[in-house]
Amino acid sequence: MAKIDLTRDAIVERALAIADAETLDAVTIRRLGQEFGVTPMALYWHVKNKDELLDAMGDALFADLSYDVGPDAPWDEQLAAVVRALIAALRRHPGSRELAYRRVMVSRDGLAVAEHTLRLLREAGFTRRQTADIATHALQTAIMLVSSEPGSEPGYSADETAARLAEKRAGIERLPVDDYPYVREMAPDMFACDDPEGFYEFNVHLFVAGARVTLAELQTAQAPA
Amino acid sequence: MAKIDLTRDAIVERALAIADAETLDAVTIRRLGQEFGVTPMALYWHVKNKDELLDAMGDALFADLSYDVGPDAPWDEQLAAVVRALIAALRRHPGSRELAYRRVMVSRDGLAVAEHTLRLLREAGFTRRQTADIATHALQTAIMLVSSEPGSEPGYSADETAARLAEKRAGIERLPVDDYPYVREMAPDMFACDDPEGFYEFNVHLFVAGARVTLAELQTAQAPA
DNA sequence: ACCTGAACACCGTTCAAGT
């Protein structure tokens, strides 16, 4: 039974758990109060308001990132490591993944990945603008992959997800065969994924390959042999 | 003054406008009723519930896509055209961009792009799994780029965005110079963008380049000369 | 066919008050 007492950390942890089990919409001040056996207003002692709670949840996403493969590794491997680390972190709290945006350039751990990523791209030879774009893109890619792992319906609980997916599949079944041959053929792959690790690895590869080629193009343009 | 009468289309249009001007959270049944000079309950005659309204808004995002560069164009150009078309469409209604996920494989226009994209990838030589992944990734990339155009704070109104950005910049100013040299150097590029078209083009290029290289790797692996 | 009134079960938040 061990009642957990109301602290800021406990609140954030509980909030993350609710978001994962249900939805981000399901984490409300009132609900949290209820779960701690306390009135809603009690939370306001520990947290300024809901927005600050969401910020704190966002900060938690960046905890325990391990992206350091050493400064001697090629930059593209370093970049891949960053994206993998972000994906791993976000998969721990998929329900709160979108909160990562707002805290990368703010929280301590967020700034640490940012610094690391910006450095490796800059030293690889990208311009300032490109470095900013790719670094942003890296985080976005991670969020997006966790959002789009086939079979996930962003913003819905487990039950609703199942219902909506079933409806989508049924809708596609009803489609005229001649007009949508590829949609029909690919539907199973669009709605399910028996190998999530493979899904993530393929997409990380795609992302890093894009950056690699782009840099190569840049350098041959600048210094044609 | 010309009062617009309450129809399903008018409601959806108004909802999209509110989301763009403010936030998706700002579109509520009650608010819409108010704007049409009608009680909230009146909307339920035209729309089953809020979820259906959001679905309808999502459908609208896929209207007027022009991604057809002809079947003779190389597949990578066709893919670039799809991503550009999606970006253009989402930029018309940035406030509702996330609603695109749920309707790609459902709405008529969504299914049309899906069919087109799946076909071009499949014919280019990707496996079924890869085709599904890249097609999903294409939409996600578009959504994500519109979300992350430097200087945008997803989920906040214009005023709030300005406030949060200012706070972020100030936070970075306060950072120890020695610990975060790259974050400090790159901050202007992370928080603003004087050339959005360039931003989008660079990232589309990155995405397509990744796909191109990945396919090339695949083919040399399958058929080593 | 289309809209309203009244009601219910929810939100976040403030502020004075309790211990």
Add this chain to the structure above:
DNA sequence: ACCTGAACACCGTTCAAGT
């Protein structure tokens, strides 16, 4: 220092009733 009671301005939704 930490929590509560009462209150306010919001949500989505149902359902019987009006025209």
